[in-house]
Amino acid sequence: MKPASFDYVVPRTVAEAVQALAGPGRTAQVLAGGQSLILEMHLQRIRPRLVVDINRIPELDGMRVDGDGLRVGALVRHAAFERADAVPGPLGTLLSRAVVNIAHPPIRSRGTMAGSFGWAHPASEWCAIGVALDATVEVTGPDGERALPARDYFLGPHRTARRPQELITAVRLPLLGGHTGVGFVEHRRTHFCFAQVAVAAALTVHDGVISDVRIGLVNSADRPVRARAAEQTLLGTEIGPLPTGRRLPDGHPFARAGRVAAQEDAAPVAEPYADAEYKRQAVAVLVGRTLREAATDLGSRLAVRQGDPR
Ligand SMILES: Cc1cc2nc3c(=O)[nH]c(=O)nc-3n(C[C@H](O)[C@H](O)[C@H](O)COP(=O)(O)OP(=O)(O)OC[C@H]3O[C@@H](n4cnc5c(N)ncnc54)[C@H](O)[C@@H]3O)c2cc1C
Incomplete structure (x- = not known):
């Protein structure tokens, strides 16, 4: 099957992306890695009027240690966690042991951690790790930024506390101590x-x-x-x-x-x-x-x- 027709925009900043998502009368979807979205669109289980491709927004890329946590930008691909030393300490080991279970290399090279939180599949490895470690999902919408604790974020299969006009900008995970x-x-x-x-x-x-x-x-x-x-x-x-x-x-x-x-x-x-x-x-x-x-x-x-x- 082919996707139903849709409009497509490629914003260059988070503000532009949020503006697109908040447009009037739109059922918009964010395109990150596309590893879930594109399949669902082909099957016409999702028929967005607008696709907002966030892959050209530099501020969403990269991860960094920030105080006692790791901030993972919305464009960081699953594959970034395959090496245990990509992230310091036991958190790096945990993420590297989990990531090899996500699909296979081509999917891991495109799919994103934030996209997994956006898709909220009950079988997502990242989402269960997020809930266990008290991760935070950072979102930006028309009313500004919010930090949603992972424990309150998941409401059911593909249902979350994120509002449709909000963009996930990062996922924040606590670093784990030496003991x-x-x-x-x-x-x-x-x-x-x-x-x-x-x-x-x-x-x-x-x-x-x-x-x-x-x-x-x-x-x-x-x-x-x-x-x-x-x-x-x-x-x-x-x-x-x-x-x-x-x-x-x-x-x-x-x-x-x-x-x-x-x-x-x-x-x-x-x-x-x-x-x-x-x-x-x-x-x-x-x-x-x-x-x-x-x-x-x-x-x-x-x-x-x-x-x-x-
Ligand atoms: C054959 C196959 C096997 C797979 N196996 C596994 C597996 O074992 N474990 C697993 O966890 N996943 C698996 N996946 C899914 C894969 O991990 C996806 O990459 C992931 O679910 C979504 O990430 P993405 O970046 O590709 O998101 P996309 O497909 O681009 O988007 C998915 C959804 O999330 C939303 N979204 C994405 N990014 C954002 C954002 N920044 N802000 C707001 N909303 C956003 C989109 O609107 C869309 O609704 C598999 C996929 C396939 C095709």
Whole structure:
């Protein structure tokens, strides 16, 4: 199928883009990487009257460390995160482990992190990481700038708190401190499919005790989920040595957190190849595995810091 006819503008500044989006009687769409939008337009599931191509707005490009956070401009492509050292510390590791699960290289070379927040697909890796880490979505509209906390931003599949006339200018993620280890584990049918379920975790440990933990669930509800009930079971827990077998013992705190995430945090929506019960079980297993990966990551970081060549 071909897209329905539409007008096309290429603004050079954020102000021009916002002016175009706010034009009277328009149903406008922003064209960033186009990796979701163009497909939807071809299928005529989206029929915008106007497409606002933001690819020629230099102020939207680039990312920078800004205080205790990383500000990712709206034109930064997924591929920018493939190298762990593109972003300092454990956040760089987390983003690099997650990004290889997003589609395949050509899509990652065009699609943008901000576009994923704009599209708000429940299976988006970035959106679950954003919710888990308390990211902020920066938008500019006719009434000025707003910073929307990711926890209030997602309202359902492809539904967000962003107003149609507002442009996402950046996504802001907190940098993670030195006592934090990270993990990301995904389950999907084939290499190119969206996740059936995936989990992101950031585990902070001081003096052997878990002092902070963030768990994000991908495609485990109609929107990205922070697994707060599971997190609560872990706070204040002594981490102890990790079990050696592939399977976590049922009584291990990470296994328990997985069961709590599956029962209390996830609200899975059935899909053709994964019913809700299957997804719930996947959440239970993957949360445990991801926490173990995060604890292992933290162990390596601390060993390197102490001069252990491991
Ligand atoms: C085969 C295939 C597999 C994929 N697999 C995955 C996957 O596993 N995980 C995953 O997360 N994604 C996946 N994607 C989607 C891909 O990551 C997209 O790049 C992403 O969803 C949207 O980013 P984009 O920059 O391409 O946005 P676009 O396609 O340009 O836009 C998407 C939507 O977001 C809005 N938008 C974009 N930028 C802004 C902005 N700055 N301000 C306001 N609104 C904006 C647009 O109006 C539009 O509604 C896949 C896509 C394909 C085709």
